[in-house]
Amino acid sequence: MSGENKIKAAAEKIAGKAKEVVGEVTDNDRLVAEGKAEQAKGDVRNAAEDVKDAFKK
Secondary structure, eight states, rough: OOOOHHHHHHHHHHHHHHHHHHHHHHHOHHHHHHHHHHHHHHHHHHHHHHHHHHHHH
């Protein structure tokens, strides 16, 4: 996994979790959903990079 994509994936997960927690605390369902979506985007980015790495070997 390239370092840049690894950092982007981690940042998306962290930002998503923060949004989710803030949404839960403020009872904002939209913010909770956005946070979960961002976390999922980070997971997808990680998975895509893992597939790329598998084919490079």
